[in-house]
Amino acid sequence: MHTLTAHEIRDRIKNKELSSVEITKAYLDRIEKVEDKVESYVTVLQEEAMQSAEAIDKKIAAGEEVGALAGVPVALKDNLCTKDVLTTCSSKMLYNFRPPYDSTVAKKLKDADTVLLGKVNMDEFAMGSSTETSYFKKTKNPYDLSKVPGGSSGGSAACVAADEATFTLGSDTGGSIRQPASLCGCVGMKPTYGTVSRFGLVAFASSLDQIGPLAKDVQDCALIYDQIVGYDPMDSTSVNREYASFEKALTGDVKGLKIGMPAEYMGEGISAPVQKAVLAALESFKAMGASYEEMHLPLNEYALPAYYMISSAEASSNLARFDGVKYGFRAEKFEDLVDLYAQTRSEGFGAEVKRRIMIGTYALSSGYYDAYYKKAQQVRTMIMQDFDKAFEKYDVLVTPTTPTTAFGFGEKTDDPLQMYMADICTVSVNIGGLPAVVLPCGYDENGLPIGLQIIGKPFGEAAILNAAYALEKTITKIKPAL
Amino acid sequence: MNYETVIGLEVHAELKTNTKIYCGCINEFGGEPNTHTCPICSGMPGTLPVLNKRVVDFAIKAGLAMNCSITQYSKQDRKNYFYPDLPKAYQISQFDLPLCQNGYVDIVVNGETKRIGITRIHIEEDAGKLVHDDYANCSIADYNRCGVPLIEIVSEPDLRSPEEAHVFLETLKTILEYTEVSDCKMQEGSLRCDVNLSLRPEGQKEFGTRCEMKNINSFRAAVRSMEYEQKRQTEVLSNGGIINQETRRWDDVKGESIVMRTKEDAQDYRYFPEPDLLPMIISDEWIEEIRSTIPELPEQRKSRYISEFGLPEYDAFLLTSSKKTADYFDETVSLGASPKAVSNWMMGDIAKFINDKELEAGDIPFAPAQLKALIDLIEKGTISNSAAKKVLAEMFAQPEEPEKIVERLGLSQVSDEGALMAMVQEVLAQNPQSIVDYKAGKDRALGFLMGQIMRVSKGKANPQVINQMLKEALDKA
Numbered sequence: 001m002h003t004l005t006a007h008e009i010r011d012r013i014k015n016k017e018l019s020s021v022e023i024t025k026a027y028l029d030r031i032e033k034v035e036d037k038v039e040s041y042v043t044v045l046q047e048e049a050m051q052s053a054e055a056i057d058k059k060i061a062a063g064e065e066v067g068a069l070a071g072v073p074v075a076l077k078d079n080l081c082t083k084d085v086l087t088t089c090s091s092k093m094l095y096n097f098r099p100p101y102d103s104t105v106a107k108k109l110k111d112a113d114t115v116l117l118g119k120v121n122m123d124e125f126a127m128g129s130s131t132e133t134s135y136f137k138k139t140k141n142p143y144d145l146s147k148v149p150g151g152s153s154g155g156s157a158a159c160v161a162a163d164e165a166t167f168t169l170g171s172d173t174g175g176s177i178r179q180p181a182s183l184c185g186c187v188g189m190k191p192t193y194g195t196v197s198r199f200g201l202v203a204f205a206s207s208l209d210q211i212g213p214l215a216k217d218v219q220d221c222a223l224i225y226d227q228i229v230g231y232d233p234m235d236s237t238s239v240n241r242e243y244a245s246f247e248k249a250l251t252g253d254v255k256g257l258k259i260g261m262p263a264e265y266m267g268e269g270i271s272a273p274v275q276k277a278v279l280a281a282l283e284s285f286k287a288m289g290a291s292y293e294e295m296h297l298p299l300n301e302y303a304l305p306a307y308y309m310i311s312s313a314e315a316s317s318n319l320a321r322f323d324g325v326k327y328g329f330r331a332e333k334f335e336d337l338v339d340l341y342a343q344t345r346s347e348g349f350g351a352e353v354k355r356r357i358m359i360g361t362y363a364l365s366s367g368y369y370d371a372y373y374k375k376a377q378q379v380r381t382m383i384m385q386d387f388d389k390a391f392e393k394y395d396v397l398v399t400p401t402t403p404t405t406a407f408g409f410g411e412k413t414d415d416p417l418q419m420y421m422a423d424i425c426t427v428s429v430n431i432g433g434l435p436a437v438v439l440p441c442g443y444d445e446n447g448l449p450i451g452l453q454i455i456g457k458p459f460g461e462a463a464i465l466n467a468a469y470a471l472e473k474t475i476t477k478i479k480p481a482l
Numbered sequence: 483m484n485y486e487t488v489i490g491l492e493v494h495a496e497l498k499t500n501t502k503i504y505c506g507c508i509n510e511f512g513g514e515p516n517t518h519t520c521p522i523c524s525g526m527p528g529t530l531p532v533l534n535k536r537v538v539d540f541a542i543k544a545g546l547a548m549n550c551s552i553t554q555y556s557k558q559d560r561k562n563y564f565y566p567d568l569p570k571a572y573q574i575s576q577f578d579l580p581l582c583q584n585g586y587v588d589i590v591v592n593g594e595t596k597r598i599g600i601t602r603i604h605i606e607e608d609a610g611k612l613v614h615d616d617y618a619n620c621s622i623a624d625y626n627r628c629g630v631p632l633i634e635i636v637s638e639p640d641l642r643s644p645e646e647a648h649v650f651l652e653t654l655k656t657i658l659e660y661t662e663v664s665d666c667k668m669q670e671g672s673l674r675c676d677v678n679l680s681l682r683p684e685g686q687k688e689f690g691t692r693c694e695m696k697n698i699n700s701f702r703a704a705v706r707s708m709e710y711e712q713k714r715q716t717e718v719l720s721n722g723g724i725i726n727q728e729t730r731r732w733d734d735v736k737g738e739s740i741v742m743r744t745k746e747d748a749q750d751y752r753y754f755p756e757p758d759l760l761p762m763i764i765s766d767e768w769i770e771e772i773r774s775t776i777p778e779l780p781e782q783r784k785s786r787y788i789s790e791f792g793l794p795e796y797d798a799f800l801l802t803s804s805k806k807t808a809d810y811f812d813e814t815v816s817l818g819a820s821p822k823a824v825s826n827w828m829m830g831d832i833a834k835f836i837n838d839k840e841l842e843a844g845d846i847p848f849a850p851a852q853l854k855a856l857i858d859l860i861e862k863g864t865i866s867n868s869a870a871k872k873v874l875a876e877m878f879a880q881p882e883e884p885e886k887i888v889e890r891l892g893l894s895q896v897s898d899e900g901a902l903m904a905m906v907q908e909v910l911a912q913n914p915q916s917i918v919d920y921k922a923g924k925d926r927a928l929g930f931l932m933g934q935i936m937r938v939s940k941g942k943a944n945p946q947v948i949n950q951m952l953k954e955a956l957d958k959a
Contacts, residue, residue, distance in 0.1 A: 079528075097527070099528065100526075199530050202527040202528045203758075207757035234530060235532075236531065236532050236758060236759050237530075237759075237760065317571075317754070321525050321527070321570045321571045325566045325623070326524070341564055364753075365750055369754070
């Protein structure tokens with residue numbers, strides 16, 4: 001039962017073939033069974049989940065109108081604020097933080113009558129590509145428990161892959177939805193910047209952060225996006241526009257679709273099995289009536305350094321509020337105010353978070369601002385122009401999501417630059433504010449999933465979801481053996 | 483060597499919008515600590531700011547009233563620093579694209595008009611307040627003030643004396659009151675200023691090294707701090723010393739300033755564009771719409787009082803230096819009272835009461851109609867000028883119609899000729915020698931007799947009437 005997709009659960013509950021309590025119980029049993037191995041959750045809300053499932057069943061029994069995702073069990077990344085429920089960002093700094101408010105997405109999913117199973121693990125404050133920087137635990141890749149699930153939304157991806165929730169939400173600042181979704185064989189989408197409200201998402205880099213779904217299939221991805229998309233007056237960067245149903249727009253017809261394949265993402269550093277699987281997918285598109293050709297995004301090589309400058313600069317400011325004064329962790333011993341700050345932040349943050357804060361503080365410092373932060377913003381503008389030009393010619397761009405399949409624990413933790421390279425295919429999409437969906441397009445010789453990334457124009461979610469929907473039908477998915 | 487003083491000011495004014503700058507919390511002074519707060523203004527994780535449009539309206543209005551050009555592509559920036567009264571550890575402010583730039587304000591010092599440049603006006607959020615509890619050895623944070631909208635007005639270093647700076651501050655305050663963007667209540671901290679002061683040898687073009695003074699809570703403190711700093715720097719320079727660029731903290735109780743931080747440990751605020759807010763695009767239409775709401779400003783009003791009512795410039799200046807006072811004046815005059823009389827009362831006894839009672843300028847506890855009634859009573863001869871002063875004191879004490887007060891205190895003058903004639907005859911009969919003296923040309927005798935009549939009448943005799951009657955009676959005697 002726990003392998004059902006969200007749209008299947010929705011349909012069965014609507015037809016009264018399944019109750020919310022039944023499906024919730026199935027998932028809680030599944031968590032009971034595999035969580036010891038996967039460790040995707042930070043918080044499991046057993047009782048609360050059963051209570052909301054019962055309430056939904058009552059509503060259905062009473063013939064009341066229910067939300068579009070009624071009864072669907074869901075888990076949220078632990079940087080999405082949930083009222084009165086621990087929201088830790090997988091950091092010691094917020095080990096005890098219970099927000100008195102819901103994030104807009106949490107509220108929307110509540111309104112859609114989903115059942116919140118719990119909060120899932122992540123890299124501390126979403127900084128990392130393997131979920132190894134979590135203060136609490138190391139989440140495993142369900143396909144190979146000796147491998148990382150990717151990050152920073154590693155818990156969100158592993159949770160879906162291990163069938164511990166029907167879908168999850170993650171956040172994506174430089175690839176944090178797409179990279180783990182790829183390593184765990186899920187469908188994940190980073191929507192256009194401004195389409196999903198960031199209110200209640202604990203900020204990492206405000207100008208890059210975007211919330212999106214991690215799901216079992218493309219249809220779910222569209223269905224969930226339908227629920228979370230939309231203008232929010234609480235978020236000034238949210239775009240005020242109307243959205244038609246993305247789920248209903250899925251036709252699977254890609255005839256005439258013009259696909260660009262940026263050569264920069266298929267060359268050096270991209271492993272052979274990944275290149276092979278991506279090329280095979282492009283051939284499948286061709287077979288379905290689409291066309292593809294190699295093209296260039298010449299400025300994309302600067303995306304990674306620009307990304308690390310901008311995201312770290314914003315993070316250094318966004319994370320300054322964690323000072324031990326108001327909430328969360330406070331050091332036990334300190335001598336005065338400055339020492340309270342120093343001790344709290346020294347003890348409360350992990351090494352990677354401190355590294356980013358230091359990079360960002362440096363980049364914004366007087367005398368360095370122009371050379372680093374400002375330069376990075378100029379590069380950002382040029383990369384956006386690079387994309388604009390590409391989209392004059394192509395409907396979508398197709399790239400690998402990650403250079404390799406899932407890597408082992410500890411393999412890259414000693415070399416931050418190696419870890420940062422894991423985002424090489426994904427960061428430019430955030431820099432450009434573009435939408436991109438990833439889905440499994442094959443498996444390597446060890447059975448590890450390979451992710452394909454389809455990048456769209458701003459607000460081009462319908463096109464990339466439809467392309468993904470078409471490709472998905474040509475792929476035989478393999479479930480992890482847990 | 484003689485030194486010239488150079489002063490520039492940074493004035494912070496709280497805007498009197500209904501709600502705070504980035505959230506829906508009420509913008510109101512006071513309240514139990516942390517009751518005017520929400521997750522947004524207390525900087526909880528994941529919350530986002532949404533700009534209150536009224537703040538932009540008010541800032542532009544102030545800018546237009548100060549002859550600024552409006553920045554039509556403006557943005558907000560983060561100013562990063564750690565302090566417990568700043569829950570986000572950054573203040574949303576404006577760095578390089580302030581809403582208003584390049585304006586000026588004309589001030590009048592010793593009858594001379596001087597133009598003071600306004601470098602910029604930008605919007606920002608206020609921080610909270612820390613209450614230090616020495617007894618419990620701790621500090622308590624009150625975030626009620628967090629997110630209260632402020633404008634910071636930065637002047638050019640065009641001021642040359644503490645006196646000029648004082649007039650400039652008063653003028654700014656008046657403009658902010660007239661445009662109704664700020665309450666300008668110093669005691670509630672809704673108007674605060676930082677002072678930058680330097681000296682240079684007379685005739686030198688380059689500015690000297692400046693010191694900044696903070697923690698100034700009143701205009702009086704501002705003037706005192708400037709006088710102190712002027713003296714301090716003069717002494718240092720006269721003794722061959724050099725001025726260090728530093729920030730000094732003014733201690734109004736001790737009447738001195740001490741070094742807060744030197745240039746070396748100046749903070750690096752790491753300003754960068756606020757990514758949670760979009761740039762502000764200000765259209766021509768929007769600017770014109772705001773311009774149309776700007777009322778008659780003090781300078782224009784002053785000119786009108788001089789030309790229309792023939793008031794002396796000084797009187798017109800004083801009356802218009804508070805909008806409330808000027809509004810009160812206009813209303814009383816519009817009811818038909820003589821402008822000159824209204825002005826005399828307002829600048830004289832009323833101003834004295836306001837000072838004594840430490841009220842805000844223009845906070846007159848009775849209505850303009852009552853002042854008009856009081857003036858009417860004098861003009862009709864019902865009461866004397868000195869009786870009117872007593873009535874006024876009563877009017878300040880409690881709400882009561884002037885006529886009722888006159889009645890209650892028995893202050894009306896005796897103008898009835900029969901009654902007055904009886905008194906004149908009585909006094910003349912008792913003082914035959916004075917009649918002789920008067921006839922002999924001794925004018926003092928008339929004064930003496932007048933005094934006697936006033937005594938008999940217990941001060942209620944109308945002096946003009948009895949003066950006339952007495953002279954006639956003496957001529958007949």
